[in-house]
Each structure stands twice: as C-alpha cells, then as structure tokens.
Amino acid sequence: MADAPVLEVRGIKVGYGPIKAIRDCSLDVAAGETVAVVGANGAGKTTLLRAISRMLPLEAGEIRFAGQSVAGRRTHLLARDGLLHVPEGRGVMPNLSVWENIRISWEVRPTEIAFEAALQRVFERFPRLAERRMQRAGTLSGGEQQMLALARAIANPPRLLLLDEPSLGLSPIMIAEAYKALRQFQADGMTILLVEQNVHAALRFAQRAYILKQGEIVAQGTGEGLLADPDMLKHYLGSK
Ligand SMILES: Nc1ncnc2c1ncn2[C@@H]1O[C@H](COP(=O)(O)OP(=O)(O)O)[C@@H](O)[C@H]1O
Numbered sequence: 001m002a003d004a005p006v007l008e009v010r011g012i013k014v015g016y017g018p019i020k021a022i023r024d025c026s027l028d029v030a031a032g033e034t035v036a037v038v039g040a041n042g043a044g045k046t047t048l049l050r051a052i053s054r055m056l057p058l059e060a061g062e063i064r065f066a067g068q069s070v071a072g073r074r075t076h077l078l079a080r081d082g083l084l085h086v087p088e089g090r091g092v093m094p095n096l097s098v099w100e101n102i103r104i105s106w107e108v109r110p111t112e113i114a115f116e117a118a119l120q121r122v123f124e125r126f127p128r129l130a131e132r133r134m135q136r137a138g139t140l141s142g143g144e145q146q147m148l149a150l151a152r153a154i155a156n157p158p159r160l161l162l163l164d165e166p167s168l169g170l171s172p173i174m175i176a177e178a179y180k181a182l183r184q185f186q187a188d189g190m191t192i193l194l195v196e197q198n199v200h201a202a203l204r205f206a207q208r209a210y211i212l213k214q215g216e217i218v219a220q221g222t223g224e225g226l227l228a229d230p231d232m233l234k235h236y237l238g239s240k
C-alpha cells in the first residue's frame with residue numbers, strides 16, 4: 001500500500017469574520033513531491049498556508065499532516081513534528097545574526113545532526129551566508145534574506161516545507177538563485193508546498209500544481225501541463 005500523503009487538505013473553508021478567504025480547497029502533497037498553488041494577489045494563498053500550520057482556524061473541512069489531523073494541534077508543536085512554514089516576508093529575525101538565525105532553525109525540532117555539521121551544510125549550499133555569518137539578518141539584501149529563510153530547511157530538514165512567495169520582491173537574478181536552491185531541495189527529495197503569484201517560476205519548478213482563484217481551486221495538473229495551456233492560465237489568472 002502506498003504511504004498516506006504527507007499533507008491532505010479536504011474541503012476547507014477559512015475566513016476573517018465575514019470575509020471568506022478560502023471557500024473550497026482540497027489538495028494533496030505526497031512524500032518527496034513538489035507542489036505549487038498559484039493565484040493572483042488576494043486569491044487566498046497565504047491564508048491557505050496559515051490554515052495548514054494552524055495559525056488560522058478552519059470553518060469547515062479537514063487538514064491532515066503525516067496522516068494525523070492538525071485540529072487542536074498548536075503551531076509550534078507542528079513545527080516540532082517537521083512542518084516548516086517559511087512565511088511571506090521570509091520570517092528571519094532581523095536583530096539576530098545570520099549564525100543565530102541558523103541556530104534557531106536547527107533548534108526548532110530534535111535532530112541527530114550536530115549544529116556544527118548543520119552549519120557546514122548550510123554554508124556549503126549558501127556560501128554568501130558564510131561570508132555574512134556575523135552580520136545582523138536585517139542588514140542583508142532581500143535576496144540574501146530569502147537565502148537565509150531557505151537555509152532553515154537545510155539546517156534541520158523538515159517533513160514538509162511550506163513556502164509563501166519565495167520570489168516576492170526579488171530581482172530576476174535573485175529569483176533565479178532562489179529557485180536554483182529549491183531545485184537542489186527537490187533533488188534531495190524534500191517535500192515542498194509553495195504558493196506563488198509568480199506563476200511561471202512556480203509552474204516551471206513544481207511537479208504538480210493547483211490554481212487558486214478567489215478562494216477556490218479551479219484547475220490542477222502537472223506544472224508542465226498547465227504551462228502548456230496559456231489560454232487557461234490567462235482565463236484564471238489574467239496572466240500571459
Ligand atoms: N488579516 C486579515 N483580515 C481580513 N481579511 C484578510 C486578512 N488577511 C487576508 N485577508 C483577505 O483574504 C483574502 C485572501 O488573502 P491572502 O490569503 O493574503 O491572499 P494571497 O496570499 O493569495 O495574496 C483577501 O481578500 C484578503 O484581503
């Protein structure tokens with residue numbers, strides 16, 4: 001029998017009082033799979049990820065992580081169980097050094113990997129961070145902060161990485177760098193769910209993808225298959 005998906009989202013609804021941000025959303029992410037949810041600004045992408053990591057309550061439906069419902073589980077305990085959420089805006093600690101940020105990511109859940117070994121792995125993957133190890137994270141460029149955010153997933157590899165708009169606010173060169181790092185994560189077999197407004201970058205990267213429009217999943221397919229249907233993308237996303 002195949003293993004249960006790492007993540008199962010079934011018919012969820014999530015709102016902010018009267019605002020129905022997620023009206024009907026179901027998706028799966030299998031172990032080792034890289035899945036994208038793409039949608040316009042305001043489609044509900046951030047709300048979806050916040051519901052998965054229990055920062056927002058569900059009004060209906062169910063979410064299962066590693067075979068167990070997340071209902072009633074606290075965000076920080078999900079993190080301990082291997083759910084790593086890199087939020088919109090990166091979530092690095094601006095007043096701490098690069099080194100201290102990596103230390104916090106390593107400490108978030110128990111691991112066999114010694115901190116020195118974790119640090120070495122991070123610096124091999126992201127040499128720029130090694131050069132800046134004593135620098136306060138808030139003084140890094142946007143691209144470097146994104147690399148530091150991604151480094152969290154190397155310092156202590158998660159069972160599921162949730163990534164909110166890794167390309168937001170970055171130059172084209174830094175977007176390419178961020179996706180290069182993500183392709184290495186993919187090659188390592190990491191399980192990833194990312195949400196993006198940058199439809200093309202996300203679809204080129206993801207094995208499978210869902211299109212979210214006004215809180216509803218309206219289409220799904222392989223990244224490649226969706227990219228090959230520009231009329232459909234334009235219809236749902238208004239993009240070229
Ligand atoms: N804290 C909030 N309070 C009220 N409405 C919100 C809040 N956050 C988001 N929304 C609304 O929920 C909808 C989805 O937002 P969001 O999940 O941030 O979309 P996306 O990440 O796709 O841009 C939007 O209509 C947005 O205005």
Ligand SMILES: [Mg+2]
Pocket residue numbers: 045046047088165
């Ligand atoms: Mg968002």
